[in-house]
Amino acid sequence: xxxxxxxxxxxxxxxxxxxxxxxxxxxxxxxxxxxxxxxxxxxxxxxxxxxxxxxxxxxxxxxxxxxxxxxxxxxxxxxxxxxxxxxxxxxxxxxxxxxxxxxxxxxxxxxxxxxxxxxxxxxxxxxxxxxxxxxxxxxxxxxxxxxxxxxxxxxxxxxxxxxxxxxxxxxxxxxxxxxxxxxxxxxxxxxxxxxxxxxxxxxxxxxxxxxxxxxxxxxxxxxxxxxxxxxxxxxxxxxxxxxxx
Amino acid sequence: xxxxxxxxxxxxxxxxxxxxxxxxxxxxxxxxxxxxxxxxxxxxxxxxxxxxxxxxxxxxxxxxxxxxxxxxxxxxxxxxxxxxxxxxxxxxxxxxxxxxxxxxxxxxxxxxxxxxxxxxxxxxxxxxxxxxxxxxxxxxxxxxxxxxxxxxxxxxxxxxxxxxxxxxxxxxxxxxxxxxxxxxxxxxxxxxxxxxxxxxxxxxxxxxxxxxxxxxxxxxxxxxxxxxxxxxxxxxxxxxxxxxxxxxxxxxxxxxxxxxxxxxxxxxxxxxxxxxxxxxxxxxxxxxxxxxxxxxxxxxxxxxxxxxxxxxxxxxxxxxxxxxxxxxxxxxxxxxxxxxxxxxxxxxxxxxxxxxxxxxxxxxxxxxxxxxxxxxxxxxxxxxxxxxxxxxxxxxxxxxxxxxxxxxxxxxxxxxxxxxxxxxxxxxxxxxxxxxxxxxxxxxxxxxxxxxxxxxxxxxxxxx
Numbered sequence: 001x002x003x004x005x006x007x008x009x010x011x012x013x014x015x016x017x018x019x020x021x022x023x024x025x026x027x028x029x030x031x032x033x034x035x036x037x038x039x040x041x042x043x044x045x046x047x048x049x050x051x052x053x054x055x056x057x058x059x060x061x062x063x064x065x066x067x068x069x070x071x072x073x074x075x076x077x078x079x080x081x082x083x084x085x086x087x088x089x090x091x092x093x094x095x096x097x098x099x100x101x102x103x104x105x106x107x108x109x110x111x112x113x114x115x116x117x118x119x120x121x122x123x124x125x126x127x128x129x130x131x132x133x134x135x136x137x138x139x140x141x142x143x144x145x146x147x148x149x150x151x152x153x154x155x156x157x158x159x160x161x162x163x164x165x166x167x168x169x170x171x172x173x174x175x176x177x178x179x180x181x182x183x184x185x186x187x188x189x190x191x192x193x194x195x196x197x198x199x200x201x202x203x204x205x206x207x208x209x210x211x212x213x214x215x216x217x218x219x220x221x222x223x224x225x226x227x228x229x230x231x232x233x234x235x236x237x238x239x240x241x242x243x244x245x
Numbered sequence: 246x247x248x249x250x251x252x253x254x255x256x257x258x259x260x261x262x263x264x265x266x267x268x269x270x271x272x273x274x275x276x277x278x279x280x281x282x283x284x285x286x287x288x289x290x291x292x293x294x295x296x297x298x299x300x301x302x303x304x305x306x307x308x309x310x311x312x313x314x315x316x317x318x319x320x321x322x323x324x325x326x327x328x329x330x331x332x333x334x335x336x337x338x339x340x341x342x343x344x345x346x347x348x349x350x351x352x353x354x355x356x357x358x359x360x361x362x363x364x365x366x367x368x369x370x371x372x373x374x375x376x377x378x379x380x381x382x383x384x385x386x387x388x389x390x391x392x393x394x395x396x397x398x399x400x401x402x403x404x405x406x407x408x409x410x411x412x413x414x415x416x417x418x419x420x421x422x423x424x425x426x427x428x429x430x431x432x433x434x435x436x437x438x439x440x441x442x443x444x445x446x447x448x449x450x451x452x453x454x455x456x457x458x459x460x461x462x463x464x465x466x467x468x469x470x471x472x473x474x475x476x477x478x479x480x481x482x483x484x485x486x487x488x489x490x491x492x493x494x495x496x497x498x499x500x501x502x503x504x505x506x507x508x509x510x511x512x513x514x515x516x517x518x519x520x521x522x523x524x525x526x527x528x529x530x531x532x533x534x535x536x537x538x539x540x541x542x543x544x545x546x547x548x549x550x551x552x553x554x555x556x557x558x559x560x561x562x563x564x565x566x567x568x569x570x571x572x573x574x575x576x577x578x579x580x581x582x583x584x585x586x587x588x589x590x591x592x593x594x595x596x597x598x599x600x601x602x603x604x605x606x607x608x609x610x611x612x613x614x615x616x617x618x619x620x621x622x623x624x625x626x627x628x629x630x631x632x633x634x635x636x637x638x639x640x641x642x643x644x645x646x647x648x649x650x651x652x653x654x655x656x657x658x659x660x661x662x663x664x665x666x667x668x669x670x671x672x673x674x675x676x677x678x679x680x681x682x683x684x685x686x687x688x689x690x691x692x693x694x695x696x697x698x699x700x701x702x703x704x705x706x707x708x709x
Contacts, residue, residue: 085627089625092624102616104537
């Protein structure tokens with residue numbers, strides 16, 4: 001089943017002679033899988049991720065999001081900013097390169113925040129957040145703040161925050177860019193396995209082939225276009241990701 | 246790099262920064278607004294300092310002309326009271342402007358470290374930035390002060406208006422005031438940089454702010470105890486004109502002490518309120534606001550401290566109309582002038598508080614811009630961000646204004662027992678000032694909304 005369907009995505013920065021085409025009529029389908037978007041700097045991979053997640057509205061083209069839970073497609077690109085924000089809150093989990101945890105909140109409250117925003121009472125949201133942290137191997141660290149966590153731990157908290165509301169899609173922008181290779185590998189394993197466990201699609205932007213090796217499919221971008229695509233054998237992808245490295 | 250090289254680097258950066266189309270230090274959503282705000286804040290602080298200093302100098306000059314007049318000699322003392330009252334808001338405003346200067350420089354400072362600048366050099370560069378903005382603001386403030394002198398000269402004191410020549414400070418006085426504003430900027434900037442580590446990979450807080458200790462409340466207990474012990478003697482002195490100067494001196498001491506104590510206790514109160522709210526919070530906006538108060542109560546206090554002090558001043562001065570009307574059918578001219586001076590002081594202090602709040606809030610938004618952006622991308626409505634910031638302002642405002650009001654009422658309570666009941670007018674002034682001051686703070690706080698919206702902006706920072 002296709003969860004994300006992008007057609008003709010075009011994003012242009014600037015105007016006139018200095019205008020830059022960041023995305024040039026990109027078509028892409030994403031199912032319940034793990035997808036890596038690779039490419040050199042300036043190739044448009046982050047812009048594509050932002051369009052897929054509804055963070056940026058493209059100048060042309062459409063993105064349709066069909067959560068498996070409802071089966072009803074939503075044209076993300078037709079929504080206003082406030083509607084896209086609500087959609088991200090309920091359906092899309094976002095993981096940033098440096099986690100971007102709120103440093104004044106302890107880990108458990110960082111994770112509980114999306115649920116509270118969705119109207120879940122604080123006690124229930126806190127309990128669900130603690131459960132998610134425990135699933136990601138962070139039991140006992142609930143009250144720690146981001147400054148008291150290692151880089152890998154902080155990124156796991158960010159993953160827990162992205163997954164706690166059971167999203168249909170998880171988007172991650174260079175999720176291991178700020179980590180050493182060993183820690184990055186652990187974080188990726190957690191990200192891929194936990195995303196698969198909740199039945200969500202995972203879209204990872206990276207320039208690192210090792211990171212892409214954890215995903216079932218890779219698309220390569222250059223100058224705002226998808227120029228190539230690689231599929232990995234099932235035995236070397238999600239679930240047995242270690243062997244893909 | 247030598248000092249000369251550092252200076253050349255700074256000049257080069259300043260030249261490029263002032264070029265059309267350049268951003269402001271890479272601050273997300275900042276643009277040129279933070280620079281404008283900082284300059285406006287320094288200008289307001291300079292204007293207030295020059296206005297108060299000019300008025301004080303005028304009273305001193307008048308007193309020297311009539312050396313035997315006891316009342317005339319009291320005016321410089323009263324002007325000094327006004328200086329003490331306004332010193333903290335002016336300092337707070339200057340310091341807030343300096344912090345704003347540093348807040349948006351973080352990214353640029355980190356990049357300079359990345360290309361080889363030492364920690365000492367980036368500190369010098371930041372100090373030079375602050376000094377430049379302070380100098381620009383001070384110059385604008387001095388011009389504004391010069392322009393406002395004819396208006397200020399219309400105010401009547403001692404039965405006649407000031408001459409413009411009386412209010413104008415000599416050149417050395419203006420230079421000294423500008424130098425004081427520069428000093429405030431540099432000290433505050435250095436203090437802000439001391440709390441962070443500028444590394445090549447970014448700017449990080451050196452430590453999590455430590456919890457405030459209850460020992461901060463000790464001076465409050467000492468002050469209250471001292472005041473209670475002197476209660477009877479102070480009340481007795483009120484009706485004795487021979488002791489008026491002594492009384493003013495005692496009151497001046499208490500006012501200065503209360504100011505200092507309030508600044509110690511304020512952050513403690515804000516932190517306590519934050520802790521209580523963390524437990525009670527049911528919505529994300531309240532939880533965020535409460536956690537931020539707990540995380541950095543000093544910063545929250547700085548945002549509302551100005552208005553708290555205005556409220557405190559208004560509370561103290563609320564008895565002036567009572568003194569003025571007294572039991573004498575012919576009001577004492579000096580009492581009338583105290584009322585006029587009180588209103589002038591309040592007007593200046595309220596203006597300082599509003600500008601200070603606006604600037605402090607702008608600095609905080611710029612500091613928290615990455616978190617705002619991450620929250621919005623994660624699905625948090627901008628309205629929730631606004632609500633959290635609003636509560637972050639409202640909650641300490643309610644506590645501090647309430648605390649200031651109670652403190653002031655305690656301090657003036659001895660006088661209330663010997664004044665007539667028509668001090669109602671004074672209480673009215675107090676209430677109006679408190680409400681007006683709070684309204685000004687909220688207006689200043691709301692003015693930061695475009696910055697929040699820009700910080701949460703939906704356009705990605707890069708094209709990769």
